[in-house]
Protein backbone atom coordinates (compact mmCIF):
# COMPACT_ATOMS: atom_id res chain seq x y z
CA UNK A 1 0.00 0.00 0.00
CA UNK A 2 0.96 3.62 -0.51
CA UNK A 3 3.21 4.50 2.44
CA UNK A 4 1.53 7.85 2.90
CA UNK A 5 -1.94 6.29 3.03
CA UNK A 6 -0.52 3.82 5.52
CA UNK A 7 0.58 6.78 7.68
CA UNK A 8 -2.94 8.25 7.45
CA UNK A 9 -4.38 4.89 8.55
CA UNK A 10 -1.96 4.86 11.50
CA UNK A 11 -3.32 8.26 12.48
CA UNK A 12 -6.90 6.99 12.22
CA UNK A 13 -6.05 4.03 14.46
CA UNK A 14 -4.45 6.35 16.99
CA UNK A 15 -7.64 8.40 17.05
CA UNK A 16 -9.69 5.27 17.67
CA UNK A 17 -7.35 4.25 20.50
CA UNK A 18 -7.96 7.65 22.08
CA UNK A 19 -11.72 7.08 22.03
CA UNK A 20 -12.23 9.22 18.96
CA UNK A 21 -13.43 8.87 15.39
CA UNK A 22 -11.04 6.83 13.21
CA UNK A 23 -10.17 9.29 10.44
CA UNK A 24 -6.54 10.14 9.73
CA UNK A 25 -4.75 12.48 7.37
CA UNK A 26 -1.23 13.39 6.27
CA UNK A 27 0.08 16.24 4.16
CA UNK A 28 2.93 15.40 1.80
CA UNK A 29 5.25 17.87 0.13
CA UNK A 30 8.35 17.07 -1.90
CA UNK A 31 7.88 13.40 -1.12
CA UNK A 32 7.90 13.91 2.64
CA UNK A 33 5.22 14.03 5.31
CA UNK A 34 5.10 17.64 6.55
CA UNK A 35 2.02 17.25 8.71
CA UNK A 36 -0.18 14.54 10.13
CA UNK A 37 -3.31 14.44 12.23
CA UNK A 38 -6.53 12.70 13.09
CA UNK A 39 -10.07 13.60 14.05
CA UNK A 40 -10.04 14.91 17.63
CA UNK A 41 -13.62 16.15 17.94
CA UNK A 42 -14.39 13.85 20.85
CA UNK A 43 -10.98 14.18 22.49
CA UNK A 44 -10.94 17.97 22.38
CA UNK A 45 -14.66 18.70 22.31
CA UNK A 46 -13.95 20.63 19.14
CA UNK A 47 -16.37 20.28 16.20
CA UNK A 48 -13.76 21.80 13.88
CA UNK A 49 -11.10 19.22 14.74
CA UNK A 50 -11.54 17.08 11.64
CA UNK A 51 -8.59 14.91 10.61
CA UNK A 52 -7.64 17.07 7.64
CA UNK A 53 -7.90 20.31 9.64
CA UNK A 54 -5.84 18.76 12.45
CA UNK A 55 -3.26 17.69 9.86
CA UNK A 56 -3.07 21.14 8.25
CA UNK A 57 -2.78 22.76 11.67
CA UNK A 58 0.01 20.42 12.69
CA UNK A 59 1.85 21.10 9.44
CA UNK A 60 1.95 24.76 10.43
CA UNK A 61 2.86 27.46 7.96
CA UNK A 62 4.54 25.58 5.14
CA UNK A 63 4.53 28.50 2.73
CA UNK A 64 3.24 27.45 -0.66
CA UNK A 65 0.98 24.43 -0.98
CA UNK A 66 2.09 24.01 -4.58
CA UNK A 67 2.84 20.35 -5.18
CA UNK A 68 1.42 19.38 -1.80
CA UNK A 69 -0.78 16.28 -1.63
CA UNK A 70 -3.34 15.73 1.11
CA UNK A 71 -4.08 12.14 2.10
CA UNK A 72 -7.14 11.21 4.09
CA UNK A 73 -8.57 7.83 5.07
CA UNK A 74 -12.05 9.16 4.21
CA UNK A 75 -13.37 11.49 1.50
CA UNK A 76 -13.12 15.05 2.90
CA UNK A 77 -16.32 16.79 3.97
CA UNK A 78 -17.26 20.32 2.85
CA UNK A 79 -15.30 21.89 5.70
CA UNK A 80 -12.10 20.09 4.78
CA UNK A 81 -12.65 20.27 1.03
CA UNK A 82 -13.10 24.02 1.54
CA UNK A 83 -9.71 24.19 3.25
CA UNK A 84 -8.17 22.26 0.34
CA UNK A 85 -9.64 24.73 -2.16
CA UNK A 86 -8.79 27.76 -0.02
CA UNK A 87 -5.14 26.77 0.43
CA UNK A 88 -4.65 25.79 -3.19
CA UNK A 89 -3.91 22.13 -2.55
CA UNK A 90 -4.27 20.53 -5.96
CA UNK A 91 -4.18 16.83 -5.17
CA UNK A 92 -6.14 14.78 -2.66
CA UNK A 93 -5.85 11.02 -2.22
CA UNK A 94 -8.51 9.29 -0.14
CA UNK A 95 -8.83 5.82 1.35
CA UNK A 96 -12.51 5.43 0.60
CA UNK A 97 -15.81 7.19 0.02
CA UNK A 98 -18.17 4.26 0.54
CA UNK A 99 -19.13 5.16 4.11
CA UNK A 100 -19.30 8.90 3.42
CA UNK A 101 -19.49 10.50 -0.01
CA UNK A 102 -18.10 13.82 1.24
CA UNK A 103 -17.45 16.79 -1.00
CA UNK A 104 -15.53 15.37 -3.94
CA UNK A 105 -17.50 17.52 -6.38
CA UNK A 106 -16.53 20.75 -4.64
CA UNK A 107 -12.86 19.86 -5.08
CA UNK A 108 -13.27 18.63 -8.65
CA UNK A 109 -15.09 21.87 -9.49
CA UNK A 110 -11.96 23.71 -8.36
CA UNK A 111 -9.54 21.63 -10.43
CA UNK A 112 -8.36 19.51 -7.52
CA UNK A 113 -7.28 16.04 -8.59
CA UNK A 114 -9.14 13.57 -6.37
CA UNK A 115 -8.10 9.92 -6.27
CA UNK A 116 -10.22 7.40 -4.37
CA UNK A 117 -8.20 4.29 -3.53
CA UNK A 118 -11.40 2.54 -2.35
CA UNK A 119 -9.59 0.49 0.28
CA UNK A 120 -11.43 -2.22 2.20
CA UNK A 121 -9.20 -1.48 5.18
CA UNK A 122 -10.43 2.10 5.47
CA UNK A 123 -14.07 1.27 4.79
CA UNK A 124 -14.25 -1.51 7.37
CA UNK A 125 -12.64 0.75 9.98
CA UNK A 126 -15.45 3.30 9.51
CA UNK A 127 -18.18 0.67 9.23
CA UNK A 128 -17.20 -0.87 12.55
CA UNK A 129 -16.99 2.52 14.20
CA UNK A 130 -20.32 3.77 12.84
CA UNK A 131 -22.09 0.55 13.86
CA UNK A 132 -20.78 0.82 17.42
CA UNK A 133 -21.26 4.61 17.71
CA UNK A 134 -24.14 5.63 15.42
CA UNK A 135 -24.98 8.86 17.25
CA UNK A 136 -21.37 10.00 17.43
CA UNK A 137 -20.83 9.34 13.75
CA UNK A 138 -24.11 11.06 12.86
CA UNK A 139 -22.98 14.15 14.78
CA UNK A 140 -19.71 14.23 12.85
CA UNK A 141 -21.35 14.27 9.44
CA UNK A 142 -24.19 16.56 10.50
CA UNK A 143 -26.90 13.94 10.67
CA UNK A 144 -29.08 14.10 13.75
CA UNK A 145 -29.87 10.62 14.94
CA UNK A 146 -31.82 12.01 17.89
CA UNK A 147 -29.58 10.25 20.35
CA UNK A 148 -27.30 11.52 23.06
CA UNK A 149 -23.67 11.40 22.11
CA UNK A 150 -20.78 10.81 24.36
CA UNK A 151 -17.45 9.16 24.20
CA UNK A 152 -16.87 6.48 21.66
CA UNK A 153 -17.05 3.00 23.07
CA UNK A 154 -14.50 1.57 20.69
CA UNK A 155 -16.37 -1.67 21.06
CA UNK A 156 -19.04 -3.51 19.25
CA UNK A 157 -22.59 -3.33 20.48
CA UNK A 158 -23.00 -4.40 24.06
CA UNK A 159 -24.83 -7.63 24.48
CA UNK A 160 -27.45 -7.53 27.16
CA UNK A 161 -26.47 -9.67 30.04
CA UNK A 162 -29.51 -11.41 31.29
CA UNK A 163 -29.40 -13.40 34.45
CA UNK A 164 -31.13 -16.67 34.50
CA UNK A 165 -32.37 -16.96 38.02
CA UNK A 166 -34.67 -19.83 37.47
CA UNK A 167 -37.79 -20.34 39.49
Ligand SMILES: [Zn+2]
Pocket residue numbers: 050051052076077078079080081
Ligand atom coordinates in the same frame (compact mmCIF):
# COMPACT_ATOMS: atom_id res chain seq x y z
ZN1 LIG B 1 -13.92 17.30 7.42
